[in-house]
Amino acid sequence: MVSTKEQQNEAVEAEEVVTAEQMDQAPEEAVAEEAEDARYAELLKLAEENQQRYLRAQADFDNFRRRTVKEKEELGQYASMKLISQLLPVVDNFERAVAAASVNGDFESLAKGVDMIFRQLEQTLEQEGLKAMNVVGEPFNPEFHQAIMQVESDEHEEGIVVEEVQKGYILKEKVLRPAMVKVSG
Template identity: 85%
Template sequence: MVSNDQHNETIDEALEEQTQQQEEVVQEDSRLEELAKLAEENQQRYLRAQADFDNFRRRTQKEKEDLAQYASMKLIGQLLPVVDNFERAVTAATANQDFDALAKGVDMIFRQLEQTLQQEGLKAMEAVGEPFNPEFHQAIMTVESEEHEEGIIVEEVQKGYILKDRVLRPAMVKVSG
């Protein structure tokens, strides 16, 4: 038979074990709550980061659209004095019937326009006498030439232009054949 002391000892051990298990469960519950809280914080951070990114994407898209819409604004502003001078020249020529003055005025305006475009990085290509290059030239005709060897540009039909470092319009040329 089990003595009362032994029985009490077994009950005390069982109670102690049960108390220890309850403490472990409480600790695990506490750890689970901490992890759930951390997961919620991370979820909120993710949602804020996603919202920030969406706002950034919308803002940069709008800036890009505005830039495309108003990209030529500076150049147009620089060309307005040229337009004003054309208007003055036409008005003066019409009123005075002085076509020599009109020709001089148009020449001055052309130089003003050329200077404005050069300031923006536009350069006319020099084609005559150069070897034909399909990246810069568009051959519209081959001609026989005794003074130029084959593949050399002998005549420029339409000027070509380079804007900064890109071909804006290839030169239309006649090439010796």
């Protein structure tokens, strides 16, 4: 049998072995812990940089959005400026024609003047991309025509525009106002 003293000696030696092993591991754990702390600090710094970048990008986007809205409002307010400046000579000519007719009472020259002004107005609008539709004799198309009446016609087959009641206009490639028409039935 093993004596109690021997058992105590073995327990003390086992404790010393464990303590020595722990001593060997302690410096490795301390180095690993320091590396973890350094990595944590690096990641924290990176997260802070990313947060600052995000906040700057968000501020830049907000500024861009506000600037775009402001520019859009200004564009809407002054979009017609060019057209109106082109129409001012037409207005001036109308004023001259009315003044001349009231002084002279010559309605024939007033009619000629109004006709000239009307052609000037048409030319200005055409330069801006406005075109009158030619619809009589064309097949009815609901994208371009608004039928207000259906009439019997011996000259035209069914579904053909026979009369234009009100002119339709196209601005560039878009229908500005459909033509009011009578369609053969």
